[in-house]
Amino acid sequence: MRIAATADLHFTPARQNVLQDQFSRVREEADVLVLAGDLTNYGQPEEMTPLLNVVVRSRIPTIAVLGNHDYENGRQSELMAMMITAGVKVLDGTAYEMDGVGFAGTKGFVGGFGRAVLTAFGEPEIKKLVKASIDEALKLERALSQLRTQKRVVVLHYSPIVGTVMGEAPEIFPFMGTSRLAEVVDRHSADLVLHGHAHNGQPNGKTAGGVPVHNVAITLIEAQQPSTVYRVFDI
Numbered sequence: 001m002r003i004a005a006t007a008d009l010h011f012t013p014a015r016q017n018v019l020q021d022q023f024s025r026v027r028e029e030a031d032v033l034v035l036a037g038d039l040t041n042y043g044q045p046e047e048m049t050p051l052l053n054v055v056v057r058s059r060i061p062t063i064a065v066l067g068n069h070d071y072e073n074g075r076q077s078e079l080m081a082m083m084i085t086a087g088v089k090v091l092d093g094t095a096y097e098m099d100g101v102g103f104a105g106t107k108g109f110v111g112g113f114g115r116a117v118l119t120a121f122g123e124p125e126i127k128k129l130v131k132a133s134i135d136e137a138l139k140l141e142r143a144l145s146q147l148r149t150q151k152r153v154v155v156l157h158y159s160p161i162v163g164t165v166m167g168e169a170p171e172i173f174p175f176m177g178t179s180r181l182a183e184v185v186d187r188h189s190a191d192l193v194l195h196g197h198a199h200n201g202q203p204n205g206k207t208a209g210g211v212p213v214h215n216v217a218i219t220l221i222e223a224q225q226p227s228t229v230y231r232v233f234d235i
């Protein structure tokens, strides 16, 4: 299966024509399109509508998770409903199987990496944040547990490893994701992880358990030569 993946479109209506052009050949180049969050800039339905037009016209099965920007206006449920209506498989702690390949997805959350992972100690506010981070890891666990396919792809917005975040300012690493997600990926020995969010990170990395992780933020893909708007992975 060929998977075209991108993230962080931060879509605004002004970009519709350009994006339509850039996605015109995706159906020939891949069997499925993965959108790894931050589809909109401010989480407004007016931003989602033109993006869904592009997706629908591309006529390719599409799997997506939301990103933090899609939550900005508190209208994430509305956005998800719009996407589902347009035929997009929205993963939020859920799984989807297609042609023998399983996809498990959730947004993920902040929390930091390795020995610097934030723990639930001290103020209730910290405990609440850590709980939200653990909850996202549990959602991924649940999604992966549902899959019976031999090949399993994980779709996240936040990064599960520090490797694909390198290039961002070290001060913001804890806000780029958390290795709690990678622990789940390794426990289930998934085959491939796709994420976004770290616009200035690195395109390729690996979990401690050796699972390939790719940061498909559109900024990184556009910076490659030749410049494109999605990367294609074979699995």
Ligand SMILES: [Fe+2]
Pocket (backbone or CB within 6 Å): 008, 010, 038, 067, 069, 197, 199
């Ligand atoms: Fe983003």
Ligand SMILES: [Fe+2]
Pocket (backbone or CB within 6 Å): 038, 067, 068, 069, 157, 196, 197, 198
């Ligand atoms: Fe983001």
